[in-house]
Amino acid sequence: MLDILKLQLHSGNATPISVIYAVLLSFVLSTLIAITYEKTFRGLSYSRNFVQALILSSVVAATVMQAIGDSLARGLGMLGALAIVRFRTNFRDPRDIIFMFASLAAGISVGVKGYTIAAGGAIGFCVIAVILYFSPFGQTSYFDGMLRFNLENIPSSKNMLEKVLHDYCKIFALITLRDMAQGNRLDYAYHIKLKRGKRNDDFITALKKIETINGVHLLMQEKTVEL
Known part of the structure; x- marks a missing residue:
């Protein structure tokens, strides 16, 4: 042996x-x-x-x-x-x-x-x-996607956006915000984590119901998908 x-x-x-x-x-x-x-x-x-x-x-x-x-x-x-x-x-x-x-x-x-x-x-x-x-040294809150869009800079559109994010996202964090069209529109980029049971396409549909939103892009990252 x-x-x-x-x-x-x-x-x-x-x-x-x-x-x-x-x-x-x-x-x-x-x-x-x-x-x-x-x-x-x-x-x-x-x-x-x-x-x-x-x-x-x-x-x-x-x-x-x-x-x-x-x-x-x-x-x-x-x-x-x-x-x-x-x-x-x-x-x-x-x-x-x-x-x-x-x-x-x-x-x-x-x-x-x-x-x-x-x-x-x-x-x-x-x-x-x-x-x-x-352990506590690990990251306790993490994101599984990035959302980008631009929105008209008016209070009603911002309120609708906040409502959709709270309804569909467990966690969301604003990473960039910049002016467009001389301040009439705002370009947003968020890191997000959807709530359990919420679907990506339903989330996109809810966002597009905001009349002044344009250029909605959602990039979801799974553990087995390479970027």
């Missing part, structure tokens, strides 16, 4: 079994991290490509660390090769950077045969991320 804790621990050259095991373990751990990221994600900028990058980066890190091994020359050569590549990806959320580091750390730990450290660190990271999601 294969003892996974003794896979190539004392040899400078990786065996096919240890390589396969490292790739599979890094894949499993990074998938766990990616699932945790997806389940604890809140916002309007979900990216499938980023989730896939979390998984693939761990496998790449494990492969690179196995290739380097204990060789200083290989390490310097790999550093020079990576310096040629320019990474220009901008992270939209500091939390995304932490998840990327967690995935890379899991891959690196697996690559240097620290299997227990890799598994313990990845599982511990995911558990803490879930705890923070439900």
